[in-house]
Amino acid sequence: MPSISPIEDSSPSIHGxxxxxxxxxxxxxxxVLLDxxxxxxxxxxxxxxxxxxxxxxxxxEALDSFYDDVFNNDSGCQVRVGGNFPRDKDRKKEEVLAETSGIKTIKRFIEPRGKNVLDLRCRTGALTSILKKEGADVIGVEPFLGNVNYARQVRGLTNIVDLPFSRFHQFPLPQDEYFDMVNILSHHVLAHVLSPRRLLEQILRALKPGGYIFLDEKDVLHPVRHKMQSALDSGPAHQFHFTLHTTARYFHAMGFNLLEYEIDKHRSSDFCHIRIVAQKPKEGRSPSVVSKNTYSDSGPSEKAIRQCLWWLERSWRLRLARMQIKQKFLKVSHKLGF
Ligand SMILES: [Zn+2]
Known part of the structure; x- marks a missing residue:
């Protein structure tokens, strides 16, 4: 295994x-959508x-301070566990997701055996471990120390690099065109970084011709259990709010071949999730899998997006009441042993 140190960044300030x-x-x-x-x-x-x-x-610097001192929405983040391991309940959810969804999606396109894999935002390494057991050589990258500690100390994963979101584009790259696959299925990432373009450019550089990227993202126009008045209220955590259209458009603009981009019917959290599978073009060859959805430049207009957000904000109390009723129903069902 070559060096897994983060790469040096000599480019100008991302902020500027x-x-x-x-x-x-x-x-x-x-x-302006929201002041x-x-x-x-x-x-x-x-x-x-x-x-x-x-x-x-x-x-x-401000983004790093936010994740170090304020952010508490991840089971392994500093504010919640202070570097100790995340709760069993959260880790088990991650393991179920890796087994029932992550590895199955990946194996529809590529056999992990003998492949070099970058697992970006690997959490506690549930999917990383599966990929390793399948015979892949995996480097994991994770911003939260509680998750990193669990991956290293309990799962015995040695190639886990801790990097803050502000430096995710500096993931370890032993040489250009090194990875057969980049996995970003364990948790969404693009909304959290300061330049999705810069990260995707670096991934394109890191992939071999014909290499795959698997990515999960949240669809801001389709909240499921979002508890805030506006779907755009995320605090500083989300610097970008994606739709199916803008997520796909990034990959198209970067020069990837889009193989799949769709709402993942089997996965939701506070929002519906978008799943992207894309491939770095092979020289002179078209993609090996025909896209289920042929990419087109159309997508919701600004007016349609504004109307959707307006309606979501107006119907917020209704959604909140529905969530509370559902939670009460689940509690009662649990008590009754259903
Ligand atoms: Zn634009």
Whole structure:
């Protein structure tokens, strides 16, 4: 196994670069969707590509401080476990997801045996472990120390690198075109980094021709159990808010062949989840799998997105009541032994 140190970053400040325009299309023409309020950033929509993002973006230092001192939504984050292991309940959920969904999605496209794999945001390493048992050589990257500790100390995974989200584009890369596959299925990542474009460019550089990327993302226009008034209220955690259209458009813009992009019917959290499978083009060859959805540049208009967000905000109390009734029903069912 070659060196697994994060790569050095000699490029200019991410903050300075991104605040000048849209990360996806570079347009500087945007309109405001939501003014800054209650600890949430101002959220804007690009008038050219309809990417929804925080403007201005946080600096890398501010983002790091937020995840070190405030963020408590991950079972392994510093604020919640202070470097100790995450709760068994959360880890078991991760293991179920890896067994019932993650590895099955991957094996529809590629056999892990003998492959070099980058597992970005590997959490406690549930899917990393499965890939390793299947015969892959895996490097895991994870920002939260509780998860990293569990992966290393309990699962015995030695190639786990802790990197903050602000430096995810600096994942270990022993050499260009080294990885057969990059997995980002264990938890969504693009919304948390300061430049999805920069991360995807680096992944494209890291993949062998014909190499695969598997990615999960949340669809901001389809909340399921989101408890806030606006679907755009995420605090500083989400610097970007994705739709199926803008997620796919990133891959298209980067030059990937999109093999699948769809709402994952078997997975939801506070939002419905988008699943992307894409491939770095083989030289002179078309992708080996025909896309289920042929990518087109159409997608919801800015007006349609505004109407959807308006309706979600107006129906928030109704959604909240529905969630509370469901939770009460589950509690009663549990007590009665159903
Ligand atoms: Zn744009």
């Amino acid at each position: 670069t991104i605040s000048t325009g849209c990360d996806l299309c570079n347009s500087t023409d945007f309109s 800054a309020r209650d600890g949430n950033s101002r959220i804007v929509i690009c008038k050219n590509c309809r990417l929804i993002y925080a403007s201005p973006l946080l600096s890398p």
